[in-house]
Amino acid sequence: MAARKALTRDDVVDAAVHLLAEVGLEGLSLRRLARDLGVSAPTLYWHVTDKRTLLDHVAERLLLDQWRVTPLTPGEDWAEWLRERATVQYRALIAHRDAARVLAGNRPTEAAMPAVEEVLGTLVGAGFTPAQAFASIQAVGNLVIGSALEYQAERERDATTDRTAGDGPAHDPDRFPHHSALAALLADRPDHGADHDALFRHGLDLMIAGLRVQQAGTVTHAG
């Protein structure tokens, strides 16, 4: 046998990330992962303590480049800067299959600290108290992950469900007039209203508008 180079934990995590993209979270088994690596399943336990912690590493890897530090440029609006950051985070989540599900329930790891510190600093610099800044980061993060989760869940559903079925039961317009009006409105669009990017942007806009209001109040109070 040609002497194969020994496996690294990074190799395992890499392969897991790729396998996740290929078969989704349900299909990601240690045996399959081991097979892809040309190794037997229990071998993985030498590199990784647990499947759960393997997924922790995968989550960290998935957000790796999102943690790049991109400081506020002088003269740039902090709110626009924050919106851009949150959007990048959202796009990173929905770009990789089941990324949101893997990420949900993982504490921010050590590697995320510089990025969080940066946002914290920017918001404090914009006039927020540290507590406000912290709560706001959390809120934006929760919105991002909730939106990504919802989007990916719907995508999975669409892939599973029989597509020949129409747009649902076409509910009674008398009982649900607003639903009907909405459906009529969305029927014109080519994507049947499933523009999740715009949907996310709407939510993010609301939250950032709220932040602007809060900041105005704080600044007024302070000065």
Added chain:
Amino acid sequence: MAARKALTRDDVVDAAVHLLAEVGLEGLSLRRLARDLGVSAPTLYWHVTDKRTLLDHVAERLLLDQWRVTPLTPGEDWAEWLRERATVQYRALIAHRDAARVLAGNRPTEAAMPAVEEVLGTLVGAGFTPAQAFASIQAVGNLVIGSALEYQAERERDATTDRTAGDGPAHDPDRFPHHSALAALLADRPDHGADHDALFRHGLDLMIAGLRVQQAGTVTHAG
């Protein structure tokens, strides 16, 4: 043997809800569920097509009383009304173990339609366009589920993790000054800052403030 009354699908769903509260989503297996019902595992397949759809029913059951219709009373502020509704939803989610995880990825079922219709109608009545109202409901929902997910994940983590460990590595105040300031600030509180209810309220306040801004803009445009 005393003739046992035949099982209903509602019985199965009920037992699943209770078992979920007891052992969490990981521990909820069909065999265990069958044992609790005094029945063999394959029997469940006569009442339920699938574990996945069983969880759908569980999700529906978990939100059942949250779908009660509570119309806007005359003179009541629509924003306060909406905040109240979202808060009830959040509380319902965090009150039951793993409810958020079960709910994530379930399309709103038929039973949720009256409630959604009601919120849709209230927002349209407040001056929003149907599209705005729809996107806003979605946004608030995503925030609620993201927050609940985060809270329950952290709770699970705390239950699992060795509690003797301190509050983490106490990071370098030079590299992470804002983190340090925040930690110092939160150290005074009895709960070490883990007041998730207040954290959720903060996010919800931001979003509702954003909605107020948007409504003001719409009304200005319209009138």
Added chain:
DNA sequence: TGCCCTCCTCTAACGGTGTTAGAGACGCTA
């Protein structure tokens, strides 16, 4: 009475899962 039929439950089994125990091969160092 005898028969059928539908409801509901059973046992047996299949192929999969995460995980542990323990043996063994490779290469470096003394």
Added chain:
DNA sequence: TAGCGTCTCTAACACCGTTAGAGGAGGGCA
């Protein structure tokens, strides 16, 4: 040469969701 840490292996355990197919209980009907 002996020893030791590193890395991988086979065998096995207890569990999982799910299917196949048999069978009992009870009501409706000839």
